[in-house]
Amino acid sequence: MGGLYFSFLIALLLSATVEASYCSNEGVQTVRNISELAQDNYGRPGLSHTTIAGSLLHGFKEVEVWLQTFAPGAHTPIHRHSCEEVFVVLKGTGTLYLATNSHTKYPGSPQEFPIFSNSTFHIPVNDAHQVRPLFFILVLLLT
């Protein structure tokens, strides 16, 4: 598991040798190297979060695109929100817990779905969910 994790990081470092481009009109970088973008873990050990495209950064009104990496054992909290999410699993395996009847105050028992490399799923508005990766790198998208 550790080897898989490391191999992806190496790929990121290799791509960092390519110089990024800038749009001279706006002073904003047009083509951005994802591995050079700011990362944060928001106090969650094992999480690495990068905002690839964001409302504050790029003026989007409806959408953000994130890259998140979870170390083995790390996971999201159980949560729900008033926007949809689309997940694209770039690498790794794990379990999605989804309570589809969660429009009431307290969600019912969640269903479990295996998730895996090259899989995708979306979370409906207000459905309670948790993602527990065994090893996991994903692009997450909010609408």
Place this chain on the structure above:
Amino acid sequence: MGGLYFSFLIALLLSATVEASYCSNEGVQTVRNISELAQDNYGRPGLSHTTIAGSLLHGFKEVEVWLQTFAPGAHTPIHRHSCEEVFVVLKGTGTLYLATNSHTKYPGSPQEFPIFSNSTFHIPVNDAHQVRPLFFILVLLLT
């Protein structure tokens, strides 16, 4: 270049051995294997297009997520549209041509930007653009 292309396809085929899950409430597949989703080239040789999440398929109002693969020599047409796009380059290199002054009827001369593995860029509304990959696999997102 051809070897790189093939190695990615192999990764897709390996993940196809994992069984996808279904949401019993709606009869809709909750976790989908991207390599099992329908592909099309829309008459453009060298293009492989997969809609990962779409308005018609999943009821989204504002966003679609696509996976597109271009063979060497293939490219998008020069075009513009009334929505924003975010590109995430999963693998490959190429050139983005972007005419940022294209809100007039005829766009001016485009600027050229190198694009590369693990890079991202977005196209503002109505800016004329063309993507000419040397080898290119990407997730494309419309808002």
